[in-house]
Amino acid sequence: MTAANETPFSDRLADVKARIAAACARSGRSVEAVTLVAVSKTWPLADLQSAVAAGVTDLGENYVQEAVDKVNQWQGPAPVWHFIGPLQSNKTRPIAELFDWVHSVDRLKIARRLSEQRPSDKGPLSVCIQVNISNDPAKAGVAPAEVEGLLADMAGLDNLTVAGLMAIPALDLDDTTLRQQYSELKTLRDTLITTYPDCKALSMGMSGDFELAIECGATHVRVGSALFGQRTSQPKD
Numbered sequence: 001m002t003a004a005n006e007t008p009f010s011d012r013l014a015d016v017k018a019r020i021a022a023a024c025a026r027s028g029r030s031v032e033a034v035t036l037v038a039v040s041k042t043w044p045l046a047d048l049q050s051a052v053a054a055g056v057t058d059l060g061e062n063y064v065q066e067a068v069d070k071v072n073q074w075q076g077p078a079p080v081w082h083f084i085g086p087l088q089s090n091k092t093r094p095i096a097e098l099f100d101w102v103h104s105v106d107r108l109k110i111a112r113r114l115s116e117q118r119p120s121d122k123g124p125l126s127v128c129i130q131v132n133i134s135n136d137p138a139k140a141g142v143a144p145a146e147v148e149g150l151l152a153d154m155a156g157l158d159n160l161t162v163a164g165l166m167a168i169p170a171l172d173l174d175d176t177t178l179r180q181q182y183s184e185l186k187t188l189r190d191t192l193i194t195t196y197p198d199c200k201a202l203s204m205g206m207s208g209d210f211e212l213a214i215e216c217g218a219t220h221v222r223v224g225s226a227l228f229g230q231r232t233s234q235p236k237d
Protein backbone atom coordinates (compact mmCIF):
# COMPACT_ATOMS: atom_id res chain seq x y z
CA MET A 1 0.00 0.00 0.00
CA THR A 2 3.04 2.20 0.35
CA ALA A 3 6.09 2.31 -1.89
CA ALA A 4 7.83 -0.13 0.44
CA ASN A 5 5.11 -2.73 -0.02
CA GLU A 6 4.88 -3.28 -3.72
CA THR A 7 2.50 -6.21 -3.71
CA PRO A 8 -1.08 -4.88 -3.90
CA PHE A 9 -3.09 -5.37 -0.72
CA SER A 10 -5.68 -7.46 -2.55
CA ASP A 11 -2.97 -9.96 -3.57
CA ARG A 12 -1.65 -10.20 -0.01
CA LEU A 13 -5.19 -10.71 1.27
CA ALA A 14 -5.88 -13.42 -1.30
CA ASP A 15 -2.64 -15.16 -0.33
CA VAL A 16 -3.38 -15.06 3.41
CA LYS A 17 -6.94 -16.30 2.80
CA ALA A 18 -5.65 -19.17 0.64
CA ARG A 19 -3.18 -20.14 3.37
CA ILE A 20 -5.97 -20.05 5.96
CA ALA A 21 -8.14 -22.25 3.72
CA ALA A 22 -5.29 -24.73 3.20
CA ALA A 23 -4.60 -24.94 6.95
CA CYS A 24 -8.32 -25.50 7.58
CA ALA A 25 -8.41 -28.24 4.92
CA ARG A 26 -5.32 -29.96 6.39
CA SER A 27 -6.90 -30.04 9.83
CA GLY A 28 -10.43 -30.97 8.74
CA ARG A 29 -11.90 -27.65 9.83
CA SER A 30 -14.39 -25.44 8.03
CA VAL A 31 -12.95 -22.17 6.74
CA GLU A 32 -15.91 -20.39 8.36
CA ALA A 33 -14.55 -21.49 11.73
CA VAL A 34 -11.62 -19.07 11.42
CA THR A 35 -11.93 -15.27 11.51
CA LEU A 36 -9.12 -13.25 9.98
CA VAL A 37 -8.47 -10.19 12.16
CA ALA A 38 -6.35 -7.81 10.10
CA VAL A 39 -4.02 -6.05 12.54
CA SER A 40 -3.76 -2.48 11.33
CA LYS A 41 -1.79 -0.80 14.12
CA THR A 42 0.52 1.98 12.87
CA TRP A 43 -1.09 2.06 9.40
CA PRO A 44 -3.01 5.16 8.37
CA LEU A 45 -6.79 5.18 8.22
CA ALA A 46 -6.77 5.20 4.40
CA ASP A 47 -5.03 1.81 4.40
CA LEU A 48 -7.70 0.41 6.72
CA GLN A 49 -10.47 1.77 4.51
CA SER A 50 -8.84 0.13 1.48
CA ALA A 51 -8.46 -3.14 3.35
CA VAL A 52 -12.16 -3.21 4.17
CA ALA A 53 -13.02 -2.27 0.57
CA ALA A 54 -10.90 -5.28 -0.48
CA GLY A 55 -12.92 -7.63 1.71
CA VAL A 56 -11.43 -7.48 5.22
CA THR A 57 -14.26 -7.79 7.75
CA ASP A 58 -12.41 -7.50 11.07
CA LEU A 59 -9.72 -5.01 12.11
CA GLY A 60 -7.44 -5.25 15.15
CA GLU A 61 -5.77 -2.32 16.89
CA ASN A 62 -3.31 -2.17 19.81
CA TYR A 63 -2.92 1.41 21.00
CA VAL A 64 -5.87 3.14 22.66
CA GLN A 65 -5.55 6.64 21.24
CA GLU A 66 -4.77 5.45 17.72
CA ALA A 67 -7.58 2.91 17.88
CA VAL A 68 -10.15 5.43 19.09
CA ASP A 69 -9.17 7.99 16.46
CA LYS A 70 -9.55 5.41 13.70
CA VAL A 71 -12.98 4.24 14.88
CA ASN A 72 -14.18 7.83 15.23
CA GLN A 73 -12.96 8.82 11.77
CA TRP A 74 -14.30 5.71 10.03
CA GLN A 75 -16.34 6.30 6.85
CA GLY A 76 -18.92 3.86 5.57
CA PRO A 77 -19.99 0.43 6.80
CA ALA A 78 -17.97 -0.39 9.90
CA PRO A 79 -15.84 -3.50 10.26
CA VAL A 80 -15.86 -5.55 13.45
CA TRP A 81 -13.37 -3.72 15.70
CA HIS A 82 -11.04 -5.77 17.90
CA PHE A 83 -8.84 -4.26 20.59
CA ILE A 84 -5.83 -6.56 21.04
CA GLY A 85 -3.29 -4.46 22.93
CA PRO A 86 -2.44 -3.88 26.57
CA LEU A 87 -5.18 -2.00 28.40
CA GLN A 88 -4.74 0.17 31.49
CA SER A 89 -7.71 0.68 33.75
CA ASN A 90 -7.82 4.45 33.18
CA LYS A 91 -8.20 3.93 29.42
CA THR A 92 -11.01 1.40 29.25
CA ARG A 93 -13.92 3.77 28.60
CA PRO A 94 -13.51 4.52 24.88
CA ILE A 95 -12.71 0.88 24.23
CA ALA A 96 -15.89 -0.23 26.03
CA GLU A 97 -17.86 2.34 24.06
CA LEU A 98 -16.46 1.80 20.58
CA PHE A 99 -15.12 -1.73 20.18
CA ASP A 100 -16.81 -5.08 19.57
CA TRP A 101 -14.10 -7.31 21.02
CA VAL A 102 -11.26 -6.97 23.53
CA HIS A 103 -8.77 -9.86 23.30
CA SER A 104 -6.40 -8.80 26.05
CA VAL A 105 -8.25 -8.91 29.38
CA ASP A 106 -6.05 -10.33 32.11
CA ARG A 107 -7.54 -9.02 35.34
CA LEU A 108 -10.89 -8.56 36.98
CA LYS A 109 -10.45 -4.82 37.50
CA ILE A 110 -10.25 -4.22 33.75
CA ALA A 111 -13.18 -6.54 33.09
CA ARG A 112 -15.33 -4.74 35.68
CA ARG A 113 -14.61 -1.35 34.19
CA LEU A 114 -15.32 -2.54 30.65
CA SER A 115 -18.64 -3.97 31.80
CA GLU A 116 -19.61 -0.82 33.74
CA GLN A 117 -18.64 1.45 30.86
CA ARG A 118 -20.30 -0.57 28.10
CA PRO A 119 -23.28 1.42 26.74
CA SER A 120 -26.48 -0.51 27.40
CA ASP A 121 -27.72 -0.09 23.82
CA LYS A 122 -24.69 -1.85 22.37
CA GLY A 123 -25.09 -5.37 23.68
CA PRO A 124 -22.41 -7.15 25.64
CA LEU A 125 -18.76 -6.60 24.76
CA SER A 126 -17.04 -9.84 23.69
CA VAL A 127 -13.82 -10.36 25.58
CA CYS A 128 -11.09 -12.95 25.64
CA ILE A 129 -8.97 -13.76 28.66
CA GLN A 130 -5.31 -13.41 27.74
CA VAL A 131 -3.38 -16.46 28.91
CA ASN A 132 0.38 -16.58 29.40
CA ILE A 133 0.80 -19.98 27.73
CA SER A 134 4.59 -19.74 27.60
CA ASN A 135 4.87 -18.89 31.28
CA ASP A 136 7.01 -15.98 30.15
CA PRO A 137 7.59 -13.35 32.86
CA ALA A 138 7.93 -10.71 30.13
CA LYS A 139 4.46 -11.43 28.75
CA ALA A 140 1.07 -10.26 29.92
CA GLY A 141 -1.69 -12.72 30.63
CA VAL A 142 -2.88 -14.92 33.46
CA ALA A 143 -1.32 -18.26 34.26
CA PRO A 144 -3.31 -21.18 32.83
CA ALA A 145 -4.17 -22.39 36.34
CA GLU A 146 -5.78 -19.03 37.15
CA VAL A 147 -8.03 -18.76 34.11
CA GLU A 148 -10.99 -20.63 35.53
CA GLY A 149 -11.12 -18.49 38.69
CA LEU A 150 -11.00 -15.27 36.69
CA LEU A 151 -13.64 -16.57 34.29
CA ALA A 152 -15.93 -17.45 37.19
CA ASP A 153 -15.61 -13.88 38.52
CA MET A 154 -16.11 -12.35 35.09
CA ALA A 155 -19.18 -14.48 34.37
CA GLY A 156 -21.15 -12.29 36.78
CA LEU A 157 -20.52 -9.09 34.84
CA ASP A 158 -23.64 -7.93 32.98
CA ASN A 159 -22.30 -6.13 29.95
CA LEU A 160 -19.60 -8.43 28.76
CA THR A 161 -19.42 -11.95 27.44
CA VAL A 162 -16.31 -14.02 28.04
CA ALA A 163 -16.09 -15.25 24.47
CA GLY A 164 -12.80 -17.14 24.62
CA LEU A 165 -9.09 -17.24 25.34
CA MET A 166 -6.20 -15.41 23.70
CA ALA A 167 -2.46 -16.02 23.74
CA ILE A 168 0.76 -14.41 22.55
CA PRO A 169 3.48 -17.05 22.86
CA ALA A 170 7.11 -16.30 23.72
CA LEU A 171 9.25 -15.28 20.76
CA ASP A 172 11.34 -17.81 18.89
CA LEU A 173 9.76 -21.02 20.11
CA ASP A 174 10.35 -24.04 17.88
CA ASP A 175 7.26 -25.39 16.11
CA THR A 176 6.95 -28.43 18.38
CA THR A 177 6.85 -26.30 21.53
CA LEU A 178 4.52 -23.77 19.93
CA ARG A 179 2.15 -26.53 18.84
CA GLN A 180 2.23 -27.96 22.36
CA GLN A 181 1.42 -24.59 23.96
CA TYR A 182 -1.39 -23.78 21.53
CA SER A 183 -2.83 -27.26 22.03
CA GLU A 184 -2.77 -26.75 25.81
CA LEU A 185 -4.79 -23.56 25.34
CA LYS A 186 -7.32 -25.47 23.23
CA THR A 187 -7.57 -28.17 25.91
CA LEU A 188 -8.22 -25.47 28.51
CA ARG A 189 -10.92 -23.94 26.31
CA ASP A 190 -12.49 -27.37 25.76
CA THR A 191 -12.69 -27.85 29.53
CA LEU A 192 -14.10 -24.38 30.25
CA ILE A 193 -16.72 -24.49 27.51
CA THR A 194 -18.63 -27.25 29.32
CA THR A 195 -19.41 -24.78 32.14
CA TYR A 196 -19.18 -21.55 30.14
CA PRO A 197 -20.73 -22.24 26.71
CA ASP A 198 -19.89 -18.76 25.38
CA CYS A 199 -16.18 -19.36 25.89
CA LYS A 200 -15.62 -20.58 22.33
CA ALA A 201 -12.92 -18.44 20.76
CA LEU A 202 -9.22 -19.23 20.57
CA SER A 203 -7.41 -16.07 19.49
CA MET A 204 -3.96 -17.30 18.56
CA GLY A 205 -1.62 -17.06 15.60
CA MET A 206 0.04 -14.06 13.93
CA SER A 207 1.81 -13.56 10.59
CA GLY A 208 4.59 -16.01 11.41
CA ASP A 209 2.51 -18.86 12.74
CA PHE A 210 -1.18 -18.52 11.83
CA GLU A 211 -1.28 -21.78 9.85
CA LEU A 212 0.15 -23.75 12.77
CA ALA A 213 -2.30 -22.01 15.12
CA ILE A 214 -5.24 -22.97 12.88
CA GLU A 215 -4.06 -26.58 12.89
CA CYS A 216 -4.18 -26.34 16.71
CA GLY A 217 -7.73 -24.95 16.73
CA ALA A 218 -7.46 -21.14 16.42
CA THR A 219 -10.78 -19.42 15.70
CA HIS A 220 -9.30 -15.91 15.38
CA VAL A 221 -5.92 -15.27 13.79
CA ARG A 222 -4.39 -11.80 14.23
CA VAL A 223 -2.42 -11.05 11.10
CA GLY A 224 -0.62 -7.74 10.59
CA SER A 225 2.58 -7.67 8.57
CA ALA A 226 1.62 -10.47 6.16
CA LEU A 227 -1.25 -8.20 5.03
CA PHE A 228 -0.06 -4.64 5.45
CA GLY A 229 3.73 -5.04 5.21
CA GLN A 230 6.45 -4.42 7.79
CA ARG A 231 5.62 -1.80 10.36
CA THR A 232 8.11 1.01 10.74
CA SER A 233 6.68 3.01 13.63
CA GLN A 234 5.50 2.29 17.15
CA PRO A 235 2.89 4.86 18.20
CA LYS A 236 2.39 5.47 21.88
CA ASP A 237 -0.88 5.87 23.73
Ligand SMILES: *Cc1c(COP(=O)(O)O)cnc(C)c1O
Binds near residue numbers: 039085206208225226
Ligand atom coordinates in the same frame (compact mmCIF):
# COMPACT_ATOMS: atom_id res chain seq x y z
C1 LIG B 1 1.05 -6.67 16.28
C2 LIG B 1 0.25 -7.80 16.80
C3 LIG B 1 -0.19 -8.84 15.95
C4 LIG B 1 0.18 -8.92 14.48
O1 LIG B 1 1.52 -9.23 14.33
P1 LIG B 1 2.14 -9.62 12.90
O2 LIG B 1 3.33 -10.43 13.25
O3 LIG B 1 2.46 -8.34 12.22
O4 LIG B 1 1.12 -10.42 12.18
C5 LIG B 1 -1.00 -9.82 16.49
N1 LIG B 1 -1.36 -9.81 17.79
C6 LIG B 1 -0.95 -8.85 18.64
C7 LIG B 1 -1.38 -8.90 20.06
C8 LIG B 1 -0.13 -7.84 18.16
O5 LIG B 1 0.27 -6.89 19.03
